[in-house]
Amino acid sequence: MAEKILVVVTTADKITDEHKTGLWLSEFAEPYEEFTGHGYEVTVASPKGGDVPLDPSSLEGVEQDKWSEPISRLKKTQMLDDIQADEYTAIFLPGGHGTMFDFPSNKKLQELLVHFAESDKVIGAVCHGPAGFVGPVLSSGKPLVEGKRLTGFTNEEEADTKLEQYMPFLLETKLTELGAEFVTTPKFTEHVEVDGKLVTGQNPQSSANTAKEFVRVLSK
Secondary structure, eight states, X not given: OOOEEEEEOOOOOBSSSSOBOOBOHHHHHHHHHHHHHTTOEEEEEESSOBOOOBOGGGGTTOOXXXXXXXXHHTSSBXXXXXXXXXXXXXXXXXXOTTHHXXXXXXXXXXXXXHHHHHTTOEEEEETTGGGGGSSOBOTTSOBTTTTOEEOOSOHHHHXXXXXXXXXXXOHHHHHHHTTOEEOOOSTTOOOEEEETTEEEESSGGGHHHXXXXXXXXXXX
């Protein structure tokens, strides 16, 4: 039986009434193809289950049939609360601004991430996906990210989107406050960090290589 990867995606669909958001498509589709291409079974789950909203900006320039299979998997996602952690060998969090609103406060996601961390399983995230790392606290009382080297969507990149004023927090600032070593490179350049079994990517440009590193670590 193939090993199973749990991919958790956002179901938050707006920043404000004027600013729609959701999952950033490439940050799911590229890793999905990498994982399934290596024979892993992928379960897609979300806080609300069902159909996942896609950030309209992430669809610009995407050919209609380019990612038909990954997109089809986003129509009927499993309810996150129904997930049994023991069934999975790894967890991966794609981004999109929606994650900033529904990941940090989701108790089930926090429980899952603590399980994966304390069971020495592989954890991955890209762009705004590390927003999921804001809430989890290990049984030792330490934040999940304390002492970990990682990356994610930077303050500079957030400023470039002109959406920083609408964010509940800045990802780079928050994770640094929680004790992470947040490593950055120039905005919108490909960048992946690997710290043990934690694999993170900075931005959409990093999705494919983050997935490749994730599979490399998982296959060790």
